[in-house]
Amino acid sequence: MSTILNAFAEAGALLASFDADFLAIVGLSLRVSLTAVLIACLIGFPLGAAVALFRFPGRGAVTLMLNTFMGLPPVVVGLLVFLILSRSGPLGVLGLLFTPTAMIIAQAILVTPIIAALTRQIVEDLWREYSDHLRSLDARPLDTLGTLIYDARFSLSTAVLAGFGRAIAEVGAVMIVGGNIDHATRVMTTAIALETSKGNLATALGLGIVLLVLALAVTASVQVINAIGARKAAIA
Amino acid sequence: MSAPQTILPLEVRQLVFEANSTRLLHDINLSLTAGQRTVILGPNGAGKSLLLRLCHGLLRPTSGDINWRGTGTRDRAIRHQAMVFQRPVMLRRTAHANITHTLKIRGVARTERRERADAALALAGLSGLADLPARLMSGGEQQRLALARAWVTEPEVLFLDEPTASLDPAATRAVETLIEGFHAAGTKIIMATHDLGQARRLADEVVFLNKGRLVEFSNAERFFEGPETEDGRAFITGDLLW
Ligand SMILES: Nc1ncnc2c1ncn2[C@@H]1O[C@H](COP(=O)(O)OP(=O)(O)OP(=O)(O)O)[C@@H](O)[C@H]1O
Ligand SMILES: [Mg+2]
Numbered sequence: 001m002s003t004i005l006n007a008f009a010e011a012g013a014l015l016a017s018f019d020a021d022f023l024a025i026v027g028l029s030l031r032v033s034l035t036a037v038l039i040a041c042l043i044g045f046p047l048g049a050a051v052a053l054f055r056f057p058g059r060g061a062v063t064l065m066l067n068t069f070m071g072l073p074p075v076v077v078g079l080l081v082f083l084i085l086s087r088s089g090p091l092g093v094l095g096l097l098f099t100p101t102a103m104i105i106a107q108a109i110l111v112t113p114i115i116a117a118l119t120r121q122i123v124e125d126l127w128r129e130y131s132d133h134l135r136s137l138d139a140r141p142l143d144t145l146g147t148l149i150y151d152a153r154f155s156l157s158t159a160v161l162a163g164f165g166r167a168i169a170e171v172g173a174v175m176i177v178g179g180n181i182d183h184a185t186r187v188m189t190t191a192i193a194l195e196t197s198k199g200n201l202a203t204a205l206g207l208g209i210v211l212l213v214l215a216l217a218v219t220a221s222v223q224v225i226n227a228i229g230a231r232k233a234a235i236a
Numbered sequence: 237m238s239a240p241q242t243i244l245p246l247e248v249r250q251l252v253f254e255a256n257s258t259r260l261l262h263d264i265n266l267s268l269t270a271g272q273r274t275v276i277l278g279p280n281g282a283g284k285s286l287l288l289r290l291c292h293g294l295l296r297p298t299s300g301d302i303n304w305r306g307t308g309t310r311d312r313a314i315r316h317q318a319m320v321f322q323r324p325v326m327l328r329r330t331a332h333a334n335i336t337h338t339l340k341i342r343g344v345a346r347t348e349r350r351e352r353a354d355a356a357l358a359l360a361g362l363s364g365l366a367d368l369p370a371r372l373m374s375g376g377e378q379q380r381l382a383l384a385r386a387w388v389t390e391p392e393v394l395f396l397d398e399p400t401a402s403l404d405p406a407a408t409r410a411v412e413t414l415i416e417g418f419h420a421a422g423t424k425i426i427m428a429t430h431d432l433g434q435a436r437r438l439a440d441e442v443v444f445l446n447k448g449r450l451v452e453f454s455n456a457e458r459f460f461e462g463p464e465t466e467d468g469r470a471f472i473t474g475d476l477l478w
Contacts, residue, residue: 129325130325130327132294132319132321132325133321133325133327134341135294136292136294136314136317136318136319137338137341137342137389138314138315138341139341140341143340143341147327147337147341151327151328151329
């Protein structure tokens with residue numbers, strides 16, 4: 001019980017102190033995960049929408065794959081990215097291992113299937129509603145894709161949040177490809193893992209609370225923006 | 237509306253449509269020319285919507301041909317047509333944005349879109365609702381918006397599938413006036429309805445369908461004065477059972 005109370009005190013102290021090291025960790029967490037989500041959106045939106053829209057051989061298999069990959073184990077992805085980026089790996093020459101870039105790559109791989117799979121579902125539902133009109137207009141595939149993604153934007157933001165939640169919370173992948181190097185690749189989750197293993201449970205929990213608050217803040221701001229926008233466009 | 241190259245007449249030959257190996261349309265033969273307002277009449281399930289969707293190119297025939305003049309396939313012809321559905325598809329945008337979207341799809345320059353959308357909204361009597369999300373509009377307003385949206389594409393042919401089916405008399409009037417506007421501008425009207433009063437008001441010629449077959453195709457006056465077939469007579473006296 002006292003650990004938990006201490007944790008809250010620790011979390012408060014961390015937040016109040018504006019400790020540079022701590023802020024750097026929070027900043028890196030956000031930078032890595034937000035960038036990964038951005039990349040995942042750039043790939044996942046069009047990919048998911050294309051699978052929803054176009055009939056092609058193997059479409060069922062792609063859908064199955066996307067849905068399955070939503071649950072990719074972070075450590076496995078971390079390991080694969082590690083192998084690819086390690087000195088003897090195919091992309092070893094880039095020297096990306098143990099850099100934030102490697103962490104972004106790993107998280108983007110984790111998040112892309114989530115965003116693509118949810119996008120497929122959302123866009124497929126909207127396509128059912130819009131298809132008569134868009135086909136009657138003889139809209140080109142790219143215009144159709146654009147219309148559906150734009151009009152589904154509020155539902156899609158939920159997919160983005162799911163992706164962000166996955167990225168900010170995972171530890172396995174960033175630990176393996178980032179290495180939890182102080183002042184370089186340490187993020188909140190790896191810091192928590194480290195503090196826990198050192199027995200600093202209060203500090204670990206404090207960091208955990210900050211992580212939760214952060215996730216809450218991001219989710220809440222997206223929801224507020226959504227509520228305003230959705231009211232304007234009458235999505236409800 | 238300028239129509240440099242018309243896609244009419246429409247020639248429908250030996251058209252058959254089947255779904256799940258049930259024949260829903262049987263050997264339809266039809267020739268539709270410019271100028272005439274064509275009304276497709278028939279009881280529920282007669283195949284009116286199917287015929288419209290086939291002609292517009294939203295469905296592929298099981299066999300038979302749908303030929304627009306000067307085009308071998310429907311793919312180019314559809315660009316000269318518009319369709320208004322019974323339940324209009326409203327994009328999750330404002331009324332105004334619903335129209336500019338259509339203009340954008342049809343390659344109209346951004347600078348022109350606003351003005352043309354304003355004009356179309358004014359024509360449909362919707363200027364005051366320009367910034368209202370389309371999905372909040374009433375059924376009648378949505379149908380007028382759908383017509384305004386069709387208007388900006390300057391179609392040579394306008395398909396309408398029971399455009400007033402769930403509207404009150406005033407809204408029905410407004411929609412019919414807009415349809416007359418298309419006709420006056422030179423657009424060929426092809427409309428499905430089972431509202432006999434509306435058919436009498438709007439039709440120049442009647443295509444009467446029953447159970448997936450073309451039963452009568454004649455001048456509207458002749459049809460309403462005395463249908464040639466038993467089914468036709470039964471339909472206009474309200475006795476047709478299906
Ligand atoms: N994809 C489909 N598969 C099976 N049956 C279908 C399909 N589409 C339409 N039908 C059937 O074809 C028949 C004709 O349908 P259609 O919608 O053209 O009728 P309609 O004349 O427009 O009727 P209403 O006045 O009720 O709109 C109906 O019995 C309908 O159930
Ligand atoms: Mg119908």
